Amino acid sequence: MISGRTLAQGAGCESKMSPDFFKAVAICHLSEKDFKSLGLSEGRNVLLKNEFGQVVLTAKKDAGLPDSMVFIPMGPWANVLVGTETGGCGTPHFKGLEVEVAATNSPVLNIRELFSGLGA
Amino acid sequence: MSEAIMIKDAVCSFCGCLCDDINVEVEDGKIQRVRHACRLGSSKIMGHARIESPMIRKNGVLVAVSFQEAYDKAAKILLAAAKPLLYGWASTSCEAAKKGILLAEEVGGVLDSTATVCHGPSVIGIEEKGLPGATLGQVKNRADTIVFWGCNPAEAHPRHSLRYSSNSCGKFTQEGREGRKIIVVDVRETRTSKNADKFIRISPGSDYEVISALRMLVAGKGDSVLDEVGGVLKADLADIAATLKAAKFGAVFFGLGITHSRGRYKNIDNALSLVAELNSHSKFVIMPMRGHYNVGGIGQVLAWSSGYPMSVDFTRGGPYFNPGETSACDLLARRDVDAALIIAADAVSNFPRATAKALAGIPVIQIDPYENPTTLLSDVVIPCAIAGVEVEGTAYRMDGLALRLRKMVDSSFPSDEDILMGILESVHKQRQMTANEGA
Numbered sequence: 001m002i003s004g005r006t007l008a009q010g011a012g013c014e015s016k017m018s019p020d021f022f023k024a025v026a027i028c029h030l031s032e033k034d035f036k037s038l039g040l041s042e043g044r045n046v047l048l049k050n051e052f053g054q055v056v057l058t059a060k061k062d063a064g065l066p067d068s069m070v071f072i073p074m075g076p077w078a079n080v081l082v083g084t085e086t087g088g089c090g091t092p093h094f095k096g097l098e099v100e101v102a103a104t105n106s107p108v109l110n111i112r113e114l115f116s117g118l119g120a
Numbered sequence: 121m122s123e124a125i126m127i128k129d130a131v132c133s134f135c136g137c138l139c140d141d142i143n144v145e146v147e148d149g150k151i152q153r154v155r156h157a158c159r160l161g162s163s164k165i166m167g168h169a170r171i172e173s174p175m176i177r178k179n180g181v182l183v184a185v186s187f188q189e190a191y192d193k194a195a196k197i198l199l200a201a202a203k204p205l206l207y208g209w210a211s212t213s214c215e216a217a218k219k220g221i222l223l224a225e226e227v228g229g230v231l232d233s234t235a236t237v238c239h240g241p242s243v244i245g246i247e248e249k250g251l252p253g254a255t256l257g258q259v260k261n262r263a264d265t266i267v268f269w270g271c272n273p274a275e276a277h278p279r280h281s282l283r284y285s286s287n288s289c290g291k292f293t294q295e296g297r298e299g300r301k302i303i304v305v306d307v308r309e310t311r312t313s314k315n316a317d318k319f320i321r322i323s324p325g326s327d328y329e330v331i332s333a334l335r336m337l338v339a340g341k342g343d344s345v346l347d348e349v350g351g352v353l354k355a356d357l358a359d360i361a362a363t364l365k366a367a368k369f370g371a372v373f374f375g376l377g378i379t380h381s382r383g384r385y386k387n388i389d390n391a392l393s394l395v396a397e398l399n400s401h402s403k404f405v406i407m408p409m410r411g412h413y414n415v416g417g418i419g420q421v422l423a424w425s426s427g428y429p430m431s432v433d434f435t436r437g438g439p440y441f442n443p444g445e446t447s448a449c450d451l452l453a454r455r456d457v458d459a460a461l462i463i464a465a466d467a468v469s470n471f472p473r474a475t476a477k478a479l480a481g482i483p484v485i486q487i488d489p490y491e492n493p494t495t496l497l498s499d500v501v502i503p504c505a506i507a508g509v510e511v512e513g514t515a516y517r518m519d520g521l522a523l524r525l526r527k528m529v530d531s532s533f534p535s536d537e538d539i540l541m542g543i544l545e546s547v548h549k550q551r552q553m554t555a556n557e558g559a
Contacts, residue, residue, distance in 0.1 A: 002307065002324065004376065005276040005411075010135075011163045016469060016492040018168075053473050064309030069324065071308060075469055076493055082472040087384055089244055090236045090431055090447025092472050094380040096325045115468065115496050118480040 133508025213513025245388025270377020
């Protein structure tokens with residue numbers, strides 16, 4: 001899994017509580033082959049999990065992605081899957097993380113729901 | 121209704137490009153239209169619904185209070201803390217950063233910037249090796265070969281290519297895009313790679329190996345390079361090495377694709393060595409694609425104030441810097457700070473989940489114009505005027521050039537600088553009261 005900037009994520013990053021930011025960032029890009037092999041269709045969700053956490057996102061086809069790689073716009077949903085180890089330089093691994101991906105019928109949590117477990 | 125005025129050549133305070141050709145139409149004290157800015161800059165300058173009042177959390181609910189009450193509560197939290205973290209600083213002015221450093225020294229805290237989760241590894245790599253740099257103007261006017269490595273300016277710095285790099289027309293580069301060779305190195309196709317003459321797709325986490333192979337090829341030691349490195353054929357790497365050596369003026373721009381991946385600051389260290397070695401054959405420069413508009417500025421102000429560019433610990437009586445120990449994510453993961461002031465950044469969104477969870481367990485003061493996930497966990501919330509839109513100040517572009525931010529409209533909110541001074545004055549007042557009570 002890699003996380004990174006997108007135009008829509010950047011345009012919404014000063015209005016993170018808005019529906020537009022949710023639509024722009026709570027998504028997971030997959031290659032066309034992976035999208036098909038997981039039996040996905042537009043609007044379906046995927047569950048991503050690894051040793052650090054799990055998160056449900058809306059799946060999106062991305063012709064520019066190689067197989068076995070997912071891309072998530074940087075932000076609070078992607079960071080559920082990021083660990084705290086910084087390798088002595090202060091910066092966590094926001095890219096190059098191993099995650100398991102599966103189709104799911106579970107809903108994507110909105111931004112308030114995402115943080116409700118943290119005391120928000 | 122007052123007559124509309126046009127503010128010309130204002131600086132956009134969104135990303136590290138600091139585009140200084142923005143025209144803004146103001147009528148009745150409100151921004152009506154923004155010209156020349158990209159989608160990112162326009163959204164920032166036009167703005168949206170703000171936090172309306174200072175707030176303090178009482179019985180689990182944020183309730184409106186006066187600014188002075190918020191300053192006093194913030195000061196009380198910072199004074200009660202053994203080791204407060206003062207984090208953010210990338211989206212405010214250098215003048216506010218100066219006040220923040222004063223406050224960190226006064227309360228004995230750790231001051232860290234968003235660089236720590238962004239180009240922090242670049243800062244460390246540059247400290248190790250030095251930076252063969254240039255201004256963006258030099259790149260525009262002279263560069264005939266440009267490499268974008270692990271960055272996607274088409275989405276993160278949308279006007280970079282047209283104003284400063286691949287598609288810009290300069291004094292000695294009048295043909296613009298046609299006269300340049302553009303190489304993009306990334307793990308995936310991006311909008312930026314679609315504009316490249318040569319796109320090299322590398323395997324994730326193989327930046328260090330690929331840079332090392334290029335160094336061998338540039339040095340004429342290709343015999344030692346494997347047939348395939350990081351998913352790239354040796355022939356393709358040899359082709360790139362030859363293109364780099366043949367450049368009259370080359371520039372490498374790199375992004376979080378290289379700082380956030382395996383190798384982190386060692387990737388930057390290696391890239392700086394490659395560029396230093398290319399200078400034996402040609403003129404070559406390298407530059408990090410800084411994200412927040414003044415993340416360079418907080419680094420500059422901290423460096424000339426304390427000697428260090430980020431992650432500075434003031435709890436020992438003098439500045440101390442040791443990334444991995446004094447950086448925000450590490451401090452929070454170790455539960456080594458007991459309060460936090462978050463300014464001009466949204467730490468809760470941008471930190472790993474476990475790190476954000478650590479913030480939920482300590483008192484948090486937020487200074488920001490807008491509600492965001494950090495607000496949800498904050499105990500004190502202080503709304504501010506927006507630097508670069510409602511307040512003037514100084515900011516550093518990604519190439520280290522200082523530019524003056526303009527004030528476009530008035531604001532009823534205090535500036536970050538005013539708020540920090542309000543908290544600092546309350547710190548002094550509360551300290552004096554405690555001293556008087558003890559006398």
